Amino acid sequence: xxVAVAANYLAQVEFGRRSxxxxxxxxxxxxxxAAMIIRSDNHATDLLLKNLGGPARLQEWLExxxxxxxxxxxxxxxxxxxxxxxxxxxxxxxxxxMVELLRRLDNGTLLRPQSRQYLLGLMAQCKTGKNxxxxxxxxxxxxxxxxxxxxxxxxxxxxxxLPDGRRLAVAFFARSAPNRPYTIASAARAIYxxxxxxxxxxxSAAYGSQAxxxxx
Numbered sequence: 001x002x003v004a005v006a007a008n009y010l011a012q013v014e015f016g017r018r019s020x021x022x023x024x025x026x027x028x029x030x031x032x033x034a035a036m037i038i039r040s041d042n043h044a045t046d047l048l049l050k051n052l053g054g055p056a057r058l059q060e061w062l063e064x065x066x067x068x069x070x071x072x073x074x075x076x077x078x079x080x081x082x083x084x085x086x087x088x089x090x091x092x093x094x095x096x097x098m099v100e101l102l103r104r105l106d107n108g109t110l111l112r113p114q115s116r117q118y119l120l121g122l123m124a125q126c127k128t129g130k131n132x133x134x135x136x137x138x139x140x141x142x143x144x145x146x147x148x149x150x151x152x153x154x155x156x157x158x159x160x161x162l163p164d165g166r167r168l169a170v171a172f173f174a175r176s177a178p179n180r181p182y183t184i185a186s187a188a189r190a191i192y193x194x195x196x197x198x199x200x201x202x203x204s205a206a207y208g209s210q211a212x213x214x215x216x
Contacts, residue, residue, distance in 0.1 A: 001072055001091070002036050003098075003146050003157065005048050006122070007105060008061050009033065010115040012052070024051050037122040037146060042076040049075050062101075065110065069097030084151050086175055098157050098171035106159070106169060120144045123158055132156040133172065135185035137192055154180035160188065162195055 009029065012018040020030040025047045027035075032048050035041035052058055055072045062070055073090040074082070104110045105119065129147035133156040137143065145158025157171040172187055174180035 001076070001093075001148075002040070002045050003105075003119075003123075004058060004062060004070065004072065004101065005045055005052070006033055006037060006119050007101070007110055008052055008058055009048055010111055010119060011061070014112055014115055018051070022051075024048065034122055034125075037119070038125045038127055040126075040128045040147060040149075042080070046075045046077055065104070067097065067101055067104065069094040070101060086150070086153055093173075095171040095173055099169050102157065102159065102169035102171070106167065120159070126158075129156050129181070131181040132184045133158065133160070133170070133188045135181070136189035141192070152176065154184065156184050156188075160192060162192070162199070164199055166195070168192075168195065 009018060013020060018029065020028065020033070022029045024032060027044075027047075029048065029051075032041075032044040035044040036048065049055065049058060052061075055074055058072045062072070070093040071089065071091060079091050101110075105116060108116065111119065123144035123146055124142065126145050126147065129145070129149075132147060132154070133145050134141075134143050137160065142161035143158060145156055148155035148157075153173070153175045155171070155173045158169075160168045160170060162168065168191065170188065170191060172184040174183045177183050
């Protein structure tokens with residue numbers, strides 16, 4: 001949700017309808033966005049979401065851009081106050097939908113290059129979830145990501161840059177497993193190793209396959 005909020009706000013900035021210097025709740029929009037992406041500040045998210053017109057307007061923006069499988073029905077305060085049900089379709093996303101959102105961010109169909117770089121720069125500074133996607137990747141690997149956490153649910157979505165400069169858009173959603181961060185970390189490393197192996201040994205990769213599974 002927070003990546004979508006940031007993308008929608010930056011799109012509004014591009015059209016001159018909003019500004020990163022605009023003050024919302026006593027703080028600038030840029031300060032709120034940094035708090036939302038870097039520290040996963042829920043209050044900052046809700047302030048930006050309210051300024052955009054609320055969940056319904058954000059959902060409308062996503063649908064207008066043909067991003068399906070991602071729903072925003074409530075703000076975060078309402079979501080956290082409600083009875084938890086991980087099978088509720090409200091305020092949910094499929095991994096495929098999240099990867100599509102990331103892909104559209106990366107290829108320039110949602111944001112202009114300057115806005116894209118601004119958002120990715122914040123995602124590269126993400127301080128939450130150090131035991132998730134980043135944990136098992138080689139030191140120095142560039143990761144631009146955003147984490148999510150609810151009772152019984154852990155996620156991490158974003159981009160992993162390979163040694164040859166190619167970027168992978170990934171979305172990890174884990175629930176019910178006893179050590180969800182480890183599941184995400186090990187899956188991220190398996191994906192990284194698989195792509196690096198394919199580059200270094202293209203002939204073997206073309207005629208052989210490896211299956212990697214992680215507990216759900």
